[in-house]
Amino acid sequence: KAGVTQTPRYLIKTRGQQVTLSCSPISGHRSVSWYQQTPGQGLQFLFEYFSETQRNKGNFPGRFSGRQFSNSRSEMNVSTLELGDSALYLCASSLAFRSQETQYFGPGTRLLVL
Amino acid sequence: KNEVEQSPQNLTAQEGEFITINCSYSVGISALHWLQQHPGGGIVSLFMLSSGKKKHGRLIATINIQEKHSSLHITASHPRDSAVYICAVPTSGGGADGLTFGKGTHLIIQP
Secondary structure, three states, X not given: OOOOEEEOOEEEEOOOOOEEEEEEOOOOOOEEEEEEEEOXXXXXXXXXXXXXXXXXXXXXXXXXXXXXXOOOOEEEEEOOOOHHHOEEEEEEEEOOOOOOOOOEEOOOEEEEEO | OOOEEEEOOEEEEEOOOOEEEEEEEOOXXXXXXXXXXXXXXXXXXXXXXXXXXXXXXXXXXXXXXXOOEEEEEEOOOOHHHOEEEEEEEEOOOOOOOOEEEOOOEEEEEEO
């Protein structure tokens, strides 16, 4: 079975721009979660999607949004980028939306905002 | 909201040593995750446990629900075990929400 894939792997943007990141879960997995990892804050939960519905959202501003498609693929969007948005963005997929399911992580997208 | 503390933050040991990493949380949980992150960023889920003990190869994870504490042990450590180990718990404890992560333990195993 193919693992979780994320595109692009690396991205450089400037302040004020917007960015869209993509995540393809493991086949059969219906839940996709997104996380942000920075040196200062560590790993933080962004949101979780299951069956095209956002089930949970972490403590992030409205500039961070996402969606999930009928094939379970998910995208996250960050608008009006700030320097502090520079981070590794990870997605993880699991069979169900409850966070006690084993999560399988993608390789991440490393975003640099200049 | 759950708070997670890991110790130690950094650990350097010699090959072959027995390693213990600790994780404490504040709110009762349905399950706890142990993750491994290698340089470069990739994260692997090592264990998900809700009670007792789990073993996979040289890795052992234990959890004490009453004490709100979990440990990850590595037996016969090897340089390839060098990584960051992170524990994670459901943010509100119940499980139907996101995860809250510890700051991680940076482990270096020297040959």
